[in-house]
Amino acid sequence: MSTRILEVRNLVTSFKTDRGIMKAVDGVSFHVEKGEILGLVGESGCGKSVTSQSIMRLYDEKNLVRYEGEVLLEGRNLMKLPEHEMQHICGKEIAIVFQDSLSSLNPVFTCGDQIMEALIIHQGMSKKEAKERAIEMLRLVGIPSPEKRFNQYPHELSGGMRQRVMIACALSCQPKLLIADEPTTALDVTIQAQIMELIVELNRKLQMGVILITHDLAVVAETCNRVAVMYLGQIVEEADVNTIFDNPRHPYTMGLLQSIPRLEGERARRLHVIQGTVPLLNQIPKGCRFRPRCPYAADICQSEMPELRQISDTQFVRCWHVEHIHNGR
Amino acid sequence: MVSERLVTKRLATEGHASQGLASEIPVGEMPMNEKPASEKPVSERDVVLQAEHVKKYFPVRGLLGNVVGNVKAVDDVSVTLYRGETYGLVGESGCGKSTLGRTLIKLLDATAGRIVINGIDITKISQREMRTTMRKKVQMIFQDPYTSLNPRMRIGEILTEALVIQNVGKPSERMDMVIDMLDKVGLRIEHYYRFPHELSGGQRQRVGFARAVILNPDIVICDEPVSALDVSVRSQIINLLLDMQEARGLTYLFISHDMSVIRYISHRTGVMYLGHIVEEAITDELFADPRHPYTQVLLSAVPSPDPHIKKNRIILEGDLPSPLNPPPGCVFHTRCPGAMPVCKEAYPPEIQVSPSHKVACHRYA
Numbered sequence: 085m086s087t088r089i090l091e092v093r094n095l096v097t098s099f100k101t102d103r104g105i106m107k108a109v110d111g112v113s114f115h116v117e118k119g120e121i122l123g124l125v126g127e128s129g130c131g132k133s134v135t136s137q138s139i140m141r142l143y144d145e146k147n148l149v150r151y152e153g154e155v156l157l158e159g160r161n162l163m164k165l166p167e168h169e170m171q172h173i174c175g176k177e178i179a180i181v182f183q184d185s186l187s188s189l190n191p192v193f194t195c196g197d198q199i200m201e202a203l204i205i206h207q208g209m210s211k212k213e214a215k216e217r218a219i220e221m222l223r224l225v226g227i228p229s230p231e232k233r234f235n236q237y238p239h240e241l242s243g244g245m246r247q248r249v250m251i252a253c254a255l256s257c258q259p260k261l262l263i264a265d266e267p268t269t270a271l272d273v274t275i276q277a278q279i280m281e282l283i284v285e286l287n288r289k290l291q292m293g294v295i296l297i298t299h300d301l302a303v304v305a306e307t308c309n310r311v312a313v314m315y316l317g318q319i320v321e322e323a324d325v326n327t328i329f330d331n332p333r334h335p336y337t338m339g340l341l342q343s344i345p346r347l348e349g350e351r352a353r354r355l356h357v358i359q360g361t362v363p364l365l366n367q368i369p370k371g372c373r374f375r376p377r378c379p380y381a382a383d384i385c386q387s388e389m390p391e392l393r394q395i396s397d398t399q400f401v402r403c404w405h406v407e408h409i410h411n412g413r
Numbered sequence: 414m415v416s417e418r419l420v421t422k423r424l425a426t427e428g429h430a431s432q433g434l435a436s437e438i439p440v441g442e443m444p445m446n447e448k449p450a451s452e453k454p455v456s457e458r459d460v461v462l463q464a465e466h467v468k469k470y471f472p473v474r475g476l477l478g479n480v481v482g483n484v485k486a487v488d489d490v491s492v493t494l495y496r497g498e499t500y501g502l503v504g505e506s507g508c509g510k511s512t513l514g515r516t517l518i519k520l521l522d523a524t525a526g527r528i529v530i531n532g533i534d535i536t537k538i539s540q541r542e543m544r545t546t547m548r549k550k551v552q553m554i555f556q557d558p559y560t561s562l563n564p565r566m567r568i569g570e571i572l573t574e575a576l577v578i579q580n581v582g583k584p585s586e587r588m589d590m591v592i593d594m595l596d597k598v599g600l601r602i603e604h605y606y607r608f609p610h611e612l613s614g615g616q617r618q619r620v621g622f623a624r625a626v627i628l629n630p631d632i633v634i635c636d637e638p639v640s641a642l643d644v645s646v647r648s649q650i651i652n653l654l655l656d657m658q659e660a661r662g663l664t665y666l667f668i669s670h671d672m673s674v675i676r677y678i679s680h681r682t683g684v685m686y687l688g689h690i691v692e693e694a695i696t697d698e699l700f701a702d703p704r705h706p707y708t709q710v711l712l713s714a715v716p717s718p719d720p721h722i723k724k725n726r727i728i729l730e731g732d733l734p735s736p737l738n739p740p741p742g743c744v745f746h747t748r749c750p751g752a753m754p755v756c757k758e759a760y761p762p763e764i765q766v767s768p769s770h771k772v773a774c775h776r777y778a
Contacts, residue, residue: 127643242732243506272505272670274729277714281728299644302673302716306724325720343648344718345677347700354652355677358645361613 087118089260089293090139090178094153097131097138106365108134110317111153113392116261116293121284123308123325124297125340129362131317132297136263139295140174158260176206179254183266185246189238195222195249196234199256206257221252225282244275248282255286262287265297280307301344305329310398313337316362316373319392323399333401333409335378372404380405459496461631461664462517462551466491467526469509469516473737484737486512488688489526494632499658499665501679501696503672503711507733509688510668514634517666518551519543531631549579552625556637558617562609568595568620569605575624590627598623598653615646619653626657636668651678672715676700681769684708687744688736689760694770704772706749743775751776 097109109131116122124132134143141162143149155162157177162170182188190198199218203209209217215234222230225248238246247267254262264283268276284307287294296308304311305325312322313336321334332338342356360377363369369376372385384404392402403409467490470483486509494500502510515521517528519535528535530551535543555561562571572591576582582590592602598619609617618638625633635654639647651674657663669675675682676696683693684705692705703709713727729748734740740747746756753775761775 127645244732273672273714274505274710277716277726278728280716281726300716301644302718305718305720305722306716329718329720340644341718343645345648345651345673346719347673347676347712347715347717348719348722351677351697354655355648357648357652361615361646362643 091115091156096152098150100148119291121294121308123304123311126314130314176257178261179259180263225252261293263295320402462494463529465527468524470524497662498680501675501682502668503675504685508685510685549628551632552630553634554621594623594627632664634666692772
């Protein structure tokens, strides 16, 4: 029996805009195992958030968005499900935690109400049951005096506490898959440490799969089992966490790792720089998408797009020169 | 390229033809292309800014308009900046680091204390005097490159405006100065006529930096200048800051919540908590041997980009207390893992643990 919770095959999400069709996600495939944390890493505009929201089909403007490919949740293809069935899956089997807890929580309902809502809709609980369960959830995510917090509004809580309420909302129906979209980006480091610890702990306890979307490689190093690095709508490298950090093979991954200042070791005089910036979606280069910024670019990179190739048991790389490029660190 | 530059230059001259007065300003006032560091004696102890016991309180008013309390955003902070150095100011949101930065250059008036820049106590002069005599010397770059540039002005206008307001250069020279500056911060001549929305976040931050540096300041307050940027762009901007510092002998007050960026860029670092600088040291010493319990907590919380390093994390209890009603005694005692009875009673004295390392904690008294 496979323990694969989610499998995404060749996902393409395109948006109709004034400037034509833009493919924000272009042929992304990955999977999440039970009890595993998969990191989805990349800079802004690389399509990591669109990927996660496409899994739940959160973009529902029918004439503006087109999805292609398959999203299999325990074998069921979510892309084929009708809208009303999808509503039973979002929130119940897949839950999501967003970055900005202040705008993601409804300001006119108390925290308790918002957790209860999911329980009443998805689990068919009575109000009383739902309240008990909601308080239990608040306690689970480490909120002190949950009975009191239950009746408070989002603005009365600090950023860290709000993020915990979001996580409590997401986990209340015991989803099989949790998508955490930059859950700690807006928080201070000490609070970030608490929230990440909480996500890891709950992941172990509840054995759910987690997709952690972040731009922070340090957070990935500490929490994820496997990592997929995205660039301009594609996965350019995927591997287990130790391999990504010890032996990155895609020039983009190497560049990212070299350009972060570190707390340990020597301080270099200058930081490594990846030349240029991420191009806009309507200016995607031909051939390999990273070519204009790549120090190893050659003729073939310009003419043909490399495939994501398996180079070891756990490592996949999208680069023509993978045989010639070795750990730059 | 050359002809384009000439055309643009002529355009600028015509644009400012009526402002003949500005050309009477002596040229010596604008050492744009020279190295200011070489003009002035460079020594390690060359103080550019000295702040003593600076306080910044924001009064909280009740229904009747009477003051019912004070938010003590900065409470008795002393800090010295030496020429050519980068002083890193690190702390979590709400600790007062941005308020301190703004107070030091009189964007906010200090409630108490002395701030001496180039021999002038700026707490004693008016905002008007500050603007006419000092503002050129102290500049600031902001965190959010999307909101700190006027969306209705072209990049060239944004930079020229700084020169016009400060009366730097002749109108005919200003366009050249701006184009030179664009080049120095890694932008191209065609960006002169672009609007901010046409640029990426990194390019906008370059414009913000160019606007600060074009006046040839002594001090630049950098308030979280790289926090909103992506990893690959962040390293470009950090390198730009370093290069510019080397070329012009700038002094930076670098405000950030990111310990690894602070470690990389600063010579000395101060750690702020609830309006106080609780520890200050040469950066390497601070990171190798943090003494204040709060610094230790902060450092242990920073994730490391190496899956093999497993950290012993000190998890802090509770949230930051309100600066409206800070705890008595040591402000950190409510969350300190090693609080002692004395911590509740008195604010700890500043203890010199080494010639370049100060800490405010009763443990070392």
